[in-house]
Structure formats: C-alpha cells, structure tokens
Amino acid sequence: MSTHPGGKVTIGAIAAEAGVSPATVSKVLNGRSDVSAATRERVQQIMARRHYQRRGARRRGGIVDLVLNELDSLWSIEIIRGAEEALRGAGVSMVLSAVHGSGAGTSAWLDQLAARRSDGAVLVVSDLNLRQRTRLTSLGVPFVLVDPVGTVEAGVPTIGATNWAGAVAATEHLIGLGHRRIAHLAGPRQLLCSRARADGFRAAMEGAALEVPEGAVRHGEFNDPSGHAETTALLDEAERSGRPLPTALFAASDLQAFGAYAALRGRGLRVPHDISVVGFDDVPVTRWSDPSLTTVRQPLQAMAAMAARTLLRLIDGEDVDLPRVELATQLVVRDSTAPPRRDG
The missing domain is CATH 3.40.50.2300 (Response regulator)
Structure with missing residues (x-):
C-alpha cells in the first residue's frame, strides 16, 4: 500500500484499498451522511488497520x-x-x-x-x-x-438559519388567510434570532400595509410559561382597553406557541376557530399537538x-x-x- 513520502498513509491509499474515490474517504472522515453503511465500515476498518492519521490533525483524545x-x-x-x-x-x-x-x-x-x-x-x-x-x-x-x-x-x-425569512413566511401565511390583527410573541431581545424574527414579522405586516399596534409584539423567553404569560397579558390588555382581540398569533418558538394554546383554552378560546397560532422550530411534538401546530421548520x-x-x-x-x-x-x-x- 502506498504512503506519503514521510511514511504516513494517505487518503488516496485508503481510497485505493477500499475501492472508492478519495472524495468518499473524505466524506467518511467528516461524518457525512451520504455514504452507505457498508462503505463507511470498510473505509473505517482500513483506516484503523493502517493507523491512518489525518494531515494536520491535532486530535488528542477524540x-x-x-x-x-x-x-x-x-x-x-x-x-x-x-x-x-x-x-x-x-x-x-x-x-x-x-x-x-x-x-x-x-x-x-x-x-x-x-x-x-x-x-x-x-x-x-x-x-x-x-x-x-x-x-x-x-x-x-x-x-x-x-x-x-x-x-x-x-x-x-x-x-x-434564515430567521427573518421564516418569520416573513409565517406572517404572510396568516395575512394570506385573511388575518389583519396579528400579534407576535417574540423571544429575548438580546438574541439575534429573536430580533430577526420580530423584524421579519414587522416587515411582512408593513408590506401588507397592516398596523402593528403598541403591545402587539411581546418579548419573552423561548418556553411555554413565557408563552402563557405573554398571551395572558395580551388578552388582558385587549380587555382593559376595549380593543378587539387579535385573530392570530405568531410565536417565535413552538414552546411559546404551546403556552399560548394553554392561555387561550383558559379563556375559552379555540385554536384556530377563534385565534390562529403559528410557531417556529418544528420540534417533533408539533405534529401531535391538539390541534397540530403550523410552524416554521428550522433545520x-x-x-x-x-x-x-x-x-x-x-x-x-x-x-x-x-x-x-x-x-x-x-x-x-x-x-x-x-x-x-x-x-x-
């Protein structure tokens, strides 16, 4: 088996023995998923047997x-x-x-x-x-x-991830359904992703010439207690001011959306009959929630x-x-x- 002039086994030598291309060996080294299990195992066995060390590798304990x-x-x-x-x-x-x-x-x-x-x-x-x-x-x-x-x-x-674009898509979906009074449960102000999602929400509303009233964007945490608390505050404020309730909520995370579900149920409001809800993340349980949650899939x-x-x-x-x-x-x-x- 050929080696580097310095005595080290090369990727090319590994590839030749395994009967694959050097690019395939590189994919195995980098943990890529587009390599068959059999090929991955064959390449890894050869690397182990030949004590292959990557060029420039600084790994100490793996x-x-x-x-x-x-x-x-x-x-x-x-x-x-x-x-x-x-x-x-x-x-x-x-x-x-x-x-x-x-x-x-x-x-x-x-x-x-x-x-x-x-x-x-x-x-x-x-x-x-x-x-x-x-x-x-x-x-x-x-x-x-x-x-x-x-x-x-x-x-x-x-x-x-494309947080701004995701928020625009979520808001435009609600606007496309006919909603005009839309509120946003935003994440922590200091987080880039929170600001991008809030900016995307505002951009979509502005693009549709829709007003974002004071208090319609409520910053909290990316969890269900915060979603519950901010939705409750939103409903309380509408009740005190005599303003109509929003007909839709865009939550900056799925967990906030689930908190909103609970707050709305506590007021006798149904999703989506009374208020539509959109989340963000697409964690696995969203498809099994009641109702299943419309959301922005973050990979x-x-x-x-x-x-x-x-x-x-x-x-x-x-x-x-x-x-x-x-x-x-x-x-x-x-x-x-x-x-x-x-x-x-």
Missing part, C-alpha cells in the same frame, strides 16, 4: 464538547441528535455540558474542557464573551457557534451536524471558506391556522 444553555428542552434534543450523529460517524466522542446561562457555570465548563483536553467545541450558548473566547483560543481549542446571540467577530465560524439537526463537521475540519487544520452559514427555513402548514371568523 473528544468534542457540545455546550448548550440547557439539556432538557425539545430544541436542545434536536441539536444533540444532529451533532452526535455527525461526530459518531467520524469516530469522535461527544461530551455534553449545560452552562445555564453565563457566570460560574460557564467558567466551570471551560475548566473541565481544559482538564479533559477536548479537541474542540460546538457552542450553542446565549452568552460567549471576549474573555471566554480568548481562553478557548489560548487553549488551542477550535470552536463553532450555533445560532449566536449577538454580532460575532470576523473569522469565527457560525451556523444559523436544527442539520445545523448541529454542519457545525460538528465544520469543527472537525478546523481540528484538522483545514480552512473554512464560509465562516457564516444560514440554512433555509420552511413553513409547515397544519391545523392551527385557518381564515378568521367573519364576526372577528
């Missing part, structure tokens, strides 16, 4: 950290699935950490990362400050951000998988040509939206 704010949300579970599949396909182990926001938890995670000599990190956190980024750099640990909270310095790879697993594959390239000393990638969102229409009542 461990990558996946860091999230929380581990128990439906959103986080989809991210975990995507990253784990990509890393497992590349023969890399994954360590999960929850930072629970900023502060001591984040510092503890950084200490643990240094102690276990992780090869890199996929970061899905709401706060990553300059001190933390500097420490990661000083440790020689490459990292990729998923859905970052704010403006990211040039050269830091980030994977996101969470694909985002995490791409982040993991990008990280593997960084670990191996490769250049990343597109540091900022946005994957497309898609409107999924189900049973929670309908034309407004004629008397609404």
Whole structure:
C-alpha cells in the first residue's frame, strides 16, 4: 500500500484499498451522511488497520464538547441528535455540558474542557464573551457557534438559519388567510434570532400595509410559561382597553406557541376557530399537538451536524471558506391556522 513520502498513509491509499474515490474517504472522515453503511465500515476498518492519521490533525483524545444553555428542552434534543450523529460517524466522542446561562457555570465548563483536553467545541450558548473566547483560543481549542446571540467577530465560524425569512413566511401565511390583527410573541431581545424574527414579522405586516399596534409584539423567553404569560397579558390588555382581540398569533418558538394554546383554552378560546397560532422550530411534538401546530421548520439537526463537521475540519487544520452559514427555513402548514371568523 502506498504512503506519503514521510511514511504516513494517505487518503488516496485508503481510497485505493477500499475501492472508492478519495472524495468518499473524505466524506467518511467528516461524518457525512451520504455514504452507505457498508462503505463507511470498510473505509473505517482500513483506516484503523493502517493507523491512518489525518494531515494536520491535532486530535488528542477524540473528544468534542457540545455546550448548550440547557439539556432538557425539545430544541436542545434536536441539536444533540444532529451533532452526535455527525461526530459518531467520524469516530469522535461527544461530551455534553449545560452552562445555564453565563457566570460560574460557564467558567466551570471551560475548566473541565481544559482538564479533559477536548479537541474542540460546538457552542450553542446565549452568552460567549471576549474573555471566554480568548481562553478557548489560548487553549488551542477550535470552536463553532450555533445560532449566536449577538454580532460575532470576523473569522469565527457560525451556523444559523434564515430567521427573518421564516418569520416573513409565517406572517404572510396568516395575512394570506385573511388575518389583519396579528400579534407576535417574540423571544429575548438580546438574541439575534429573536430580533430577526420580530423584524421579519414587522416587515411582512408593513408590506401588507397592516398596523402593528403598541403591545402587539411581546418579548419573552423561548418556553411555554413565557408563552402563557405573554398571551395572558395580551388578552388582558385587549380587555382593559376595549380593543378587539387579535385573530392570530405568531410565536417565535413552538414552546411559546404551546403556552399560548394553554392561555387561550383558559379563556375559552379555540385554536384556530377563534385565534390562529403559528410557531417556529418544528420540534417533533408539533405534529401531535391538539390541534397540530403550523410552524416554521428550522433545520436544527442539520445545523448541529454542519457545525460538528465544520469543527472537525478546523481540528484538522483545514480552512473554512464560509465562516457564516444560514440554512433555509420552511413553513409547515397544519391545523392551527385557518381564515378568521367573519364576526372577528
């Protein structure tokens, strides 16, 4: 079997023995899903037998950290699935950490990362400050951000989704059904994705020459208690002011939409008979909710998988040509939206 002049086994040599192209070997190395299981196993067995080492590889323990704010949300579970599949396909182990926001938890995670000599990190956190980024750099640990909270310095790879376009599609769907009084349950103000979704909502309303009254955009958290609280506040304000209720709600997350479901049921209002509801994310339970939730599908697993594959390239000393990638969102229409009542 041929080797590099320095004595190392090459991708070309692996490909020749496996009877595949060098590109296929590269796909196996990067955890790509478009390789058959039999081919993947054959290539991996040859690499193991020949003690193949990737050019420029800086892997120490074959461990990558996946860091999230929380581990128990439906959103986080989809991210975990995507990253784990990509890393497992590349023969890399994954360590999960929850930072629970900023502060001591984040510092503890950084200490643990240094102690276990992780090869890199996929970061899905709401706060990553300059001190933390500097420490990661000083440790020689490459990292990729998923859905970052704010403006990211040039050269830091980030994977996101088309939040603005998704919000426009959701709002235009409601407008197309005939809704004119539409409210938006927005996410935290400091998050880029929240601002993009709120901006998309406003852009669609402005494009249809529809007013967004004061209080029609309510910022909260991406969870069901917040969706319940903000929907309740929205209904209370309409009742106090004597204004008519909105005929539709666009929630910035599916969990907020589920909180809205509960608040509306508590007031004797039916979805979509009285008020239509649209969510964002398309977590698996949306299709089984009652009614099934119209939502904007965010490719969470694909985002995490791409982040993991990008990280593997960084670990191996490769250049990343597109540091900022946005994957497309898609409107999924189900049973929670309908034309407004004629008397609404």
